Amino acid sequence: MLAKFSLLFLLAATSLPAQTGEKLVTSARKQVGVTQYYDPMYRTLDFPNGDVPADRGVCTDVIIRAMRDALAKDLQQLVNQDMRANFSAYPKNWGLSKTDKNIDHRRVPNLRTYFKRKGYDVPLGKDKDPAKFLPGDIVTCTVPPNLPHIMLVSDKKTDAGVPLVIHNIGMGAKEEDCLFGYPLTGHYRVK
Template identity: 60%
Template sequence: MKKWIVSVILLGFSLGTLAATNAMQLVNDAKKQINVTVGYDPAYRKMAFPMGDVPLHTGVCTDVLIRAYRHQQIDLQKLVNQDMKKAWSSYPKLWGLKSTDTNIDHRRVPNLETFFQRHAKSLSLTDITSFKAGDIVTWRLPRNLPHIGIISDKKTSAGIPLVIHNIGAGTQEEDILFKYKMIGHYRY
């Protein structure tokens, strides 16, 4: 019996370490885009499926996440497409589409919010201690524009986590966590 309890404790510790390692790897993979993705281009583009991407030097806020997760062999393009096909009625109908579109669905913040609400752990929007490196946060900017970013491992001198995102000038690591109206906080 003692052996079994020790095994369960060790397994729990190992899984916790693995999750933290994956979160830090996600952060590091997002940071690799800083000074590489230097532009912002929301244009609709035809792309390969699965694992399609826009040119690395440009993109939008969602591309920061998509690229970082791909380094961990997680293809949000494919996962969002599959989930939308399975649960079409759960996803927002903001664009007048009648079926999925592998070129753009995964690059839309409201679709990623729905995907993470369905498949990730939703966390507090107000408890500063709940924000951990690798978490995903979504906001509404002025004029109700959706935005998304990844919580960094770095913090401000006041202890507020920085965010890795692309809000218009390429991938940046900045103090924006509480600058806009927060909509979602997820751990995937």
């Protein structure tokens, strides 16, 4: 009886990341055709659950909206809380001496730090093995010359088996083949 229960628990636990990933992909895909512009303008946002207009945003907004819609996780509030409690753990790229609830969650280096602190990081190997990237995984990269970028791994793949990504790299939310188009800097799986 105990062995049967353990097996059922193990099966349920291993399917949770898959269900989370599917939800994230579905939510991110809903942004394609809605978010049509790349707009990095600083804005004062409501708090919590603040957002820029749905027709615009940056790469981080794809992730923020997907997590809010699919998992009821408000990265604006979560990142703000963690940064307030652990400010020294976060990058100082912007010369800030305190948190800013309007922008902190919309910065890729801050999301990388938050995801790692929450235990979402997946080892990033040197090889480009598409099998290591599951639907709903979040990946970060550097767009030359040095721009941080973030993308969500799709459940759709190229003919070669490489997962597509859903992101906003300049022309609104798109689902396209560019997982390995830029040097990867992080790989995360939300639990």
